Amino acid sequence: MINKRLLIKHLLAHNDENSFYDKKRKIEIGNKEGKGKFLKHICALSNSNPNNNSYIVIGVKDEDNKIIGVDFFDDSKIQNLINAYLSNPPIVQYENIPFPHLPDHKVVGLVTIRPIDSITSLKKNIWKYYGGSVFFRDGSMSMPKVFDIEIKDVNSKIVGAIENNAQNNIQLTLDGVFDFMNKRQDFNPKYMVFKEYFVLCWSGARKQVNDETFYSRVDIELINERVLLFYSALDEVAISFTEDSFKIVEYVRLGLHNSFKYYKLEEKTIHFSENANYTIEAKLIFEPPQFDKKVLHHIYNANNSILKKLETNQGLKPSEEADLKDLAASYLICYLNGFENALTQLETAKPYIKNHSLKLYSAYKESIRILRKVKYN
Secondary structure (H helix, E strand, O other), rough: OHHHHHHHHHHHHOOOOOOOOEOOOOOOOOOOOHHHHHHHHHHHHHHHOOOOOOEEEEOOOOOOEEEEEOOOOOOOOOHHHHHHHOOOOEEEEEEOOOOOOOOOOEEEEEEOOOOOOOOOEEEEEEOOOEEEEEEEOOOOOOEEEEEEEOOOOHHHHHHHHHHHOOOOHHHHHHHHHHHHHHOOOHHOOOOOOOOOOOEEEEEEEEEEEOOOOEEEEEEEHHHHOOOOEEOOOOEEEEEEOOOOEEEEEEEEEEEOEEEEEEEEEEEEEEEEEEOEEEEEEEOOOOOOOOHHHHHEEEEEEHHHHHHHHOOOOOOOHHHHHHOOHHHHHHHHHHHOOOOOOOHHHHHHHHHHHHOOOHHHHHHHHHHHHHHHHHOOO
16 A cells, blocks of 8 residues: 655655656646646646556645645545546546644645546636647646657556555554654544554544534544545534444534534545455535525625725725625525625635635635535535
8 A cells, every 4th residue: 555645755756747747836726727727737647647647746846846735625526527627537536645844734735647548638628728638748748739649658667666665564554643643632533443454543622412423623544545534623523433434424614694503514435445445435415505585685795895895995894894704604605595696706805805814714715615515516
């Protein structure tokens, strides 16, 4: 089993960007430009490597390979985006890899593109790229090309050697368990072994609500591969497990003004098999809360008025300052209730919210995370 932290180190240490490996400071798939660029790179790496895995490492400075990390990216629906825009889409996995020197809220993103025996192309227009375009890697660049020759297998031996050198061992596994248990002492850490092979650590702040147990500030890590599977600082989750599976049901807090409730968002199950493999199944179980349309029209117009004042650098009244705290969440509620333009307004509000306060921006990112999960389904 490959230790993904070791794999990233080997990729960074021994390879410039090439036809099987790319690195990014960050990716942004919340807008058309960011989606287009990401899909172009996926297409190019898939086409250039028909017989071996290819990788994108995210959270790295291009000039000196310094690992700076990115925010945790909990996007189990990234495959849906790829399937929607690419013909012959490859299987793509996004994983969050913790590094000891990074703050707890930062990880390195690792995108793994599995090989397929077909040419991948864009099936429809996105940003400045046209449907039908085929991309390949030309050194460190993803370039459009006309496919008229057989692709030569030049990377399999190199990638195979890198992956073999990143294999896990007992010392790395034990170090990972002790590291997790020590770092999360305040959140009742536990470790579990599945199928006599997989070591899973998890921790969280426990909360009892009637007969149900919930956890917040949850970390779950597959130690064998050093993959951080789930992290929640704001939401509450329910956790259950059997001899061969570990299930997390994620809840989100939604509402208007002072009336908030918790709603089930997603059910994620890690299945462990006897052949030393695991799979992660994610299922959206979210049902948007419905509100009175007249009330939502009033809130939507009030939000637009606040946003207009922010754009023109006007001062806000005390009541508007209070409403600003819920602006992202209420725009999200409006969008989920049929106000299509609320999404555009939410995107417009981003720089003003970001400049206002870190707490407000965290709430904005949480709304975007929920929106991304719902949209990709």
